[in-house]
Amino acid sequence: MLQILLALKNPDPAVRSLLHAHRLDTLPEDAHPAQRLAQHSYHLVLADDDPGVVEQLKAVDPRTDVILFGQQAGREIDAVKRGATAYFSSPIDLERLKETLQRIHDVVEMRRETAELEKLLAEKYTFAGIVGRNPQMLEIISLIRRIAPYYRTVLITGETGTGKEVLARALHQSSPWAKQPFLVCNCGALVEHLIESELFGHVKGSFTGAIKDKAGLFEAAGEGTLFLDEIGELPLSFQPRLLRVLQDGEFRRVGSTLTSQAKCKVIAATNRNLEQEVENGRFREDLYFRITPFIVKVPPLRDRKDDLLLLCRFLLDRFNQTRGKRVLGISRPAQAVLMAHDWPGNVRELENVLEQAAVLTVESFIRLSDLPGYLTSQAPEASALPTSLLDVEKRHIAMVLGQCRGNRTRAAEILGISRRALIRKINKFGMA
DSSP: OOEEEEEOSSOOHHHHHHTTTSEEEEOOTTOOHHHHHHHSOOSEEEEEOOTTHHHHHHHHOTTSEEEEEESOTTOHHHHHHTTOSEEEESSOOHHHHHHHHHHHHHHHHHHHHHHHHHHHHHHHTEETTEEOOSHHHHHHHHHHHHHTTTOSEEEEEOOTTSOHHHHHHHHHHTSTTTTSOEEEEEGGGSOGGGHHHHHHEEOTTSSTTOOSOEEOHHHHTTTSEEEEETGGGSOTTTHHHHHHHHHHOEEOOBTOOOOEEOOOEEEEEESSOHHHHHHTTSSOHHHHHHSOSSEEEOOOGGGOGGGHHHHHHHHHHHHHHHHOOOOOEEOHHHHHHHHHOOOTTHHHHHHHHHHHHHHHOSSSEEOGGGSOHHHHTTOOOGGGSOOSHHHHHHHHHHHHHHHTTTOHHHHHHHHTSOHHHHHHHHHHTTOO
16 A cells, blocks of 8 residues: 555546555645655655656655656656656546556565565664674674673774774673673873873872872773773883783772772773784783783774675664654665775764765755765766666675685575575576
């Protein structure tokens, strides 16, 4: 059943009779169909062939089908070029109109089923704020689930903007101490002579400006988790003090002779190659081994492009909830531009791009014109876009097989189908 807006000034009774099986709203005389569409969702709008009406309706919601009615015959091609689904002139071909309505109904049903599948995919591939169906990300999620009940120290590595803190929070939230504090320390932002005070605390009068006792982050974290971001930035001179607290659990506030016991767990993160830093003498080898009982390596976004559109949907949903906007999605040309970009800033860059586009767009879908210029200047040709759902399916299967190095059993698990079904698809697409 279609939700239809009847925006005709003098609708033909025969047309009305064809619409009785659907949910029908009639446009008030003083209203514009685009204004009505902005307030309510419709699958289909039946409108008079007025100048700009199709463009205005499509600007509000590109998914809405528009059937135009006019007095001039032979305007079908022009109407379709402008974005209409069909054009009818008097006398109205009721049989063709009936077939058009059925075709639109079939497309709407397919969209509904697709939306349900996308929702299931989003739920299946979202874990504690981590979004991913890429094989590497699924392995990371699996590792987090396995070590969450037991970890004491973990190192997360990856380029800037890959979401290392998101992973750290997911690990903490999945642990038995999820209700305990999760504190963040950006080691790269600490002033060198205040690092010890920030992490271990100080007593009143221990240095200029210490006007009262202060607990450090190791103490404030209690039995929760302390996230040491960019641990590779810590000065070499301070690293032995951190090693001691990680090794023995003991520390002292600056200016105090009393020893305290650290109870928190530690998750460290870095965008540096710590093994190389050890070789170059900029990071202590014993500290490196102390923080690496478990290493989580986060892939850059360019290596997990199959997650990009899923991430876009997640980020847009979050933006809509926090900003009160109604951005329904991203146009296909804009999607192609996003997929073609290498994302040196990773997920953080993607989030910034989408936030900017969502704020600037005056429509319900993000279009090419809403994206930053540095992306659109590298826009791929339209011919590079997938041409059908089968083409998209073939590309995705090929990508998953490639990342699984041809392991069909593993690829079938990731795709959510049986191995036999995967082999049938491989044969169908001639991918053997």
